Amino acid sequence: GAVVSQHPSWVICKSGTSVKIECRSLDFQATTMFWYRQFPKQSLMLMATSNEGSKATYEQGVEKDKFLINHASLTLSTLTVTSAHPEDSSFYICSATSRAIADTQYFGPGTRLTVL
Amino acid sequence: AQSVAQPEDQVNVAEGNPLTVKCTYSVSGNPYLFWYVQYPNRGLQFLLKYITGDNLVKGSYGFEAEFNKSQTSFHLKKPSALVSDSALYFCAVRDVGDDKIIFGKGTRLHILP
Numbered sequence: 001g002a003v004v005s006q007h008p009s010w011v012i013c014k015s016g017t018s019v020k021i022e023c024r025s026l027d028f029q030a031t032t033m034f035w036y037r038q039f040p041k042q043s044l045m046l047m048a049t050s051n052e053g054s055k056a057t058y059e060q061g062v063e064k065d066k067f068l069i070n071h072a073s074l075t076l077s078t079l080t081v082t083s084a085h086p087e088d089s090s091f092y093i094c095s096a097t098s099r100a101i102a103d104t105q106y107f108g109p110g111t112r113l114t115v116l
Numbered sequence: 117a118q119s120v121a122q123p124e125d126q127v128n129v130a131e132g133n134p135l136t137v138k139c140t141y142s143v144s145g146n147p148y149l150f151w152y153v154q155y156p157n158r159g160l161q162f163l164l165k166y167i168t169g170d171n172l173v174k175g176s177y178g179f180e181a182e183f184n185k186s187q188t189s190f191h192l193k194k195p196s197a198l199v200s201d202s203a204l205y206f207c208a209v210r211d212v213g214d215d216k217i218i219f220g221k222g223t224r225l226h227i228l229p
Contacts, residue, residue, distance in 0.1 A: 006159070032215055043206065043221045044160075093159050097215075102167070104150070105217060107159040 003027050004096050006108035013084055014116055021079045021111045023094030029074035030096035034105065035067070038091040050077050084115040118143040120209045122220035129197045130228050137192040137223045139181075139207030148210040149190040150217065151181055153203045160206060166190060177201070197227045 003026040013019050023033055032051050036044040048064075050056040050071035058064045066088075068080040077096075081088055091112050095105040120141045129135040141147055148167050152160040164175025171183045181192045192205060204224050210217040 043219045046216060049215055104162060104165055106162060107152070109159040110157070112157065
């Protein structure tokens with residue numbers, strides 16, 4: 001149990017375009033989802049926390065207008081990278097949790113974004 | 117503020133030998149502690165966690181970890197390493213009452229055949 005999926009697994013886009021990444025909890029209802037960014041050979045950096053039905057809470061230094069997060073249902077959160085630039089190229093990982101799974105975060109497989 | 121330290125960037129172990137990946141933490145209250153493993157170009161897989169109770173926690177793939185409150189440590193262990201255990205391992209801590217978890221920088225484990 002506690003499976004989280006992400007789509008797409010990789011995406012290449014042109015500079016200036018927007019990209020949407022989906023995160024789904026497949027076998028549980030996720031009251032809270034998290035979005036992380038990981039640079040090569042580095043740890044995960046938390047970008048934002050999103051609770052179903054409310055606005056996301058962004059970490060310091062993360063532009064909320066740049067990285068739009070929507071958590072419209074208990075099984076789906078989306079991250080939209082707006083007007084993407086090459087420096088936004090990274091590995092984006094989501095996680096999901098709820099009281100029903102003892103507050104453990106389960107992670108999606110990640111999305112590799114490359115902005116040309 | 118909570119923090120977690122993984123003092124080793126890389127650990128090399130011969131196949132069949134016991135392995136230890138070190139982790140120390142700092143929190144203001146009682147900690148929730150986690151270990152995750154990451155294979156190349158993949159997300160993180162949950163291995164085990166400590167919330168309360170027995171200090172020795174057993175998890176997936178034969179891994180275990182021991183919570184030591186006096187030393188503020190939560191080292192990951194396995195009695196006999198497999199080549200397939202080679203991966204990046206992250207220790208993480210969460211303070212009670214906080215949704216967020218803080219990750220260590222990761223330790224790359226190489227199991228030598």
